[in-house]
Amino acid sequence: MSAPEQTPGGSYAPALETPRSPYRRSRSTHTNWELYGWLFMRMSGVVLIVLVFGHLFVNLMTGEGIHQVNWGFVAGKWSSPFWQVWDLLMLWLAQLHGANGVRTIINDYAERDGTRFWLKMALYLASAIVIVVGTLVIFTFDPCADPSQTFDFCRPAIDNVPTVTSPNS
Amino acid sequence: MATSLTPPGQGTPVGKLKPAGTLYRGREGMWSWVMHRITGVAIFFFLFVHVLDTATVRVSPEVYDGVIAQYKNPVMGLGEAGLVGAVVFHALNGIRIILVDFWSGGTKHQRKLFWGVVALWTVLMVPFLIRHLTIVFTH
Structure with missing residues (x-):
């Protein structure tokens, strides 16, 4: 059954779909960004539950809890690619998830066009700074940078020098 | 978000002429939505501060x-x-x-799900608070 392109009413009347034509929500050239955003919130949310709960448990529940957290604790974690990837993923997903959530709230409550625009520009700028700075910190951090550290993972380079031996051995 | 919508069956009672107002009186549905927004914004601002305080690992161990x-x-x-x-x-x-x-039964059971959230929140928070507050106050 072929569908006529237009109603018999004339070229100026909007085309009326035939009863059996497939349903389309929008015939414009809109992208599906809001759908992807909606889906991203749910998918990133599930992943973030694992990442953030793991982060909170390891940092606050194990050892001395909040009192164990210092430079050496961070160095110990980020000497391992496992925690580097964990924290990198958590940083990106949390910041994008949070930014999209705040974007929704700005759209809901900022009624003037100008206010809405500039609030969102500030949000995007702050989010970009957090993601760039956080990513650089994770990848440029050197756990052996502190001269007073005594980490095992900083030692092999020293042990490879033949002249260095312990005076007690 | 249509905040002025009145859920079916909760419209203006007969004899009361005043409109329902702009408060979305969805009970558990509304309060979970409000709390989701408030907690989300709070976590967002903490995340901003927390990434910046963590960034000081690149300054020096002392800082x-x-x-x-x-x-x-x-x-x-x-x-x-x-x-x-x-x-x-x-x-x-x-x-x-x-x-x-x-979930096909999600909308039907959304109120029970909210109380499930409250129950599970309590189950997780009690041991967390005992452990964390002990560490904070007895260190």
């Missing part, structure tokens, strides 16, 4: 340890308890939202 020491006093310890409470609620209510969206 980082000085900044992190601020998190170890009892007042901040209570703040951390509140933050974790917000994170746990946002996480559990997020699962509820996913169930409402994707």
